Amino acid sequence: MERPRVGELTPPDRLLMGPGPSEVHxxxxxxxxxxxxxxxxxxxxxxxxxxxxxxxxxxxxxxxxxxxxxxxxxxxxxxxxxxxxxxxxxxxxxxxxxxxxxxxxxxxxxxxxxxxxxxxxxxxxxxxxxxxxxxxxxxxxxxxxxxxxxxxxxxxxxxxxxxxxxxxxxxxxxxxxxxxxxxxxxxxxxxxxxxxxxxxxxxxxxxxxxxxxxxxxxxxxxxxxxxxxxxxxxxxxxxxxxxxxxxxxxxxxxxxxxxxxxxxxxxxxxEGIERRWRRHEQVAGAFKAGVEAMGLSLEADDEWWLPSLNAVSLPSEVDDGAVIDSLLAEHDIEVAGGLGALSGDVLRVGCMGHSARPGNVLELVAALGTALDAQGATVDVAAGLAATRRGLL
Ligand SMILES: Cc1ncc(COP(=O)(O)O)c(C=O)c1O
CATH class of the missing domain: 3.40.640.10 (Type I PLP-dependent aspartate aminotransferase-like (Major domain))
Incomplete structure (x- = not known):
């Protein structure tokens, strides 16, 4: 049998902002x-x-x-x-x-x-x-x-x-x-x-x-x-x-x-567990504020919002797969689509552990705005970025 030709391991350098795995320290x-x-x-x-x-x-x-x-x-x-x-x-x-x-x-x-x-x-x-x-x-x-x-x-x-x-x-x-x-x-x-x-x-x-x-x-x-x-x-x-x-x-x-x-x-x-909870809340809160200022909303009510996983509702004209592909191919950012009853309707954005950092959510809000705009969605990317920055102060 011929020896399989397998090259050196060179995984792409992705920013992991999906439902897990998250970035490893x-x-x-x-x-x-x-x-x-x-x-x-x-x-x-x-x-x-x-x-x-x-x-x-x-x-x-x-x-x-x-x-x-x-x-x-x-x-x-x-x-x-x-x-x-x-x-x-x-x-x-x-x-x-x-x-x-x-x-x-x-x-x-x-x-x-x-x-x-x-x-x-x-x-x-x-x-x-x-x-x-x-x-x-x-x-x-x-x-x-x-x-x-x-x-x-x-x-x-x-x-x-x-x-x-x-x-x-x-x-x-x-x-x-x-x-x-x-x-x-x-x-x-x-x-x-x-x-x-x-x-x-x-x-x-x-x-x-x-x-x-x-x-x-x-x-x-x-x-x-x-x-x-x-x-x-x-x-x-x-x-x-x-x-x-x-x-x-x-x-x-x-x-x-x-x-x-x-x-x-x-x-x-x-870090201290309570400080870590607060960091997740602040960084994910900035992301949430950003997508809301862009004109989108989260699937979950504020009362039971989960900072570590944000299900962003997509406008009906947007193809979730195209947004996910564009974020991965053009920005090296991983997010995921909806599962089960929410399949096709949401993007699942994680804000977990070492991924829950200010620079990451700013980069993601900018890239997401660009990808949605390319899909014909009406989004105010500048307002989204400004709200994200404010949330991180
Ligand atoms: C809430 C919850 N429970 C259980 C699991 C299963 O974990 P794993 O995929 O590591 O087997 C997952 C995976 O994403 C999860 O999100």
Whole structure:
């Protein structure tokens, strides 16, 4: 067989302003080129403790059970559902976005029954609807998406939601993939039983090691299961042998990804989590002000606007694909189109982690204005740029 002719790796230099991955900080990239040690090396065991402590800080939790799951956000998500849902369990899941649909799949594969609590796409769950559904269906688990990447909606009133679930003795699972490290999230104060996230959003890490935290109450359910977790790889009672006291082999941890996550979390700790939330709010707020001054609007109401993901509604005459292609080809900027019910109607613009910087949003507003103008949309690019600059002061 002829030897494949594959050239040197030279990826284009993109500005990542989509729904993830976000820009990776140079310090994180450097950490990934440091030498490997074994996954049971005493130095790595020490580093595991550090990663767990840093993760607790970012999640605002004292949960002992706080680990990076090997794999992308979906692996952490599936770990939560596979472990906390037993065959025959009822799980309330949100019907207001793409990620709720993935929850339905995962609940079914764990042997549970998902009951969808509906809300229009682009709106959060209404706590009254959750209360009604809980009273009718007596759920074992109530799941919600704190930051919906498909719609740019932040779920407000989380403490009310967890109180409803706990009144019914249900555990609460929160998808915090697009909020951890960028949007206010207080796992302990808000009484969340399990929260999972990913590296490549507001933590600005390459995907591959995904944060998960669980309360002792949630872990009591895992340890008291009648039937083993259906996934061997994601079974927390087995993973505990590696991430718990013993530090015994379960699988070979993705060492380089754990290095990267550690460095990304060190950056979070240096900045301070609350200051980081404020930076996201200010920089994304400047972007929002810019597109609004241009004459556009966001899909989400101001009340539940999600700084880390802005779904910009497009004028009907604009072809979303053409705008996305033009931003990539002419400006080297990545943004994404809508998913599901919002397909073709919105542009999804991320403002996450190391991407959430003033220069980036200014560049994006200018490029977006040019691309929309070329599509025949009526946009006031100068007003957009002026409003963005004001928002950054
Ligand atoms: C809210 C949310 N949950 C879960 C996931 C799944 O994460 P991953 O693609 O890293 O597997 C995503 C991915 O974008 C997401 O946005």
């Amino acid at each position: 140079p310090r994180v990239l450097r950490s990934m080129s440091t030498p490997l040690v074994g996954h049971l090396d005493p130095s790595f065991v020490e580093l595991m403790d550090e990663v767990q402590d840093l993760l607790r800080c970012a999640f605002r939790t004292d949960n002992e059970w706080t680990i990076p799951v090997s794999g992308t956000g979906s692996a952490a998500m599936e770990t939560a559902f596979a472990n906390l849902v037993e065959p025959g369990d009822t799980v309330l899941v949100p019907g207001s976005g793409y990620l709720g649909e993935r929850m339905v799949e995962m609940v079914a594969r764990a042997g549970g029954e998902a009951v969808v609590v509906d809300a229009p796409w682009g709106e959060p769950l209404d706590t009254a609807d959750v209360a009604d559904a809980a009273a009718t269906h007596h759920p074992d688990v109530v799941a919600f998406v704190h930051a919906e990447t498909s719609t740019g909606v932040r779920q407000p009133s989380v403490p009310e939601l967890t109180a409803i679930a706990h009144d019914h003795d249900a555990l609460v699972v929160a998808d915090t993939v697009t909020s951890l490290g960028g949007v206010e999230l207080r796992v302990d104060e808000w009484d969340i039983d399990a929260a999972y996230a990913a590296g490549q959003k507001c933590l600005s890490c390459p995907p591959g090691a995904s944060p998960l935290t669980l309360t002792d109450r949630a872990m009591a359910k895992v340890h008291g299961r009648d039937e083993p977790v259906r996934s061997w790889y994601l079974d927390l009672s087995l993973l505990g042998e590696y991430w718990g006291e013993e530090r015994a082999y379960h699988h070979t941890a993705p060492i380089t990804n754990v290095y990267a996550l550690r460095e990304a979390l060190r950056l979070v700790a240096e």
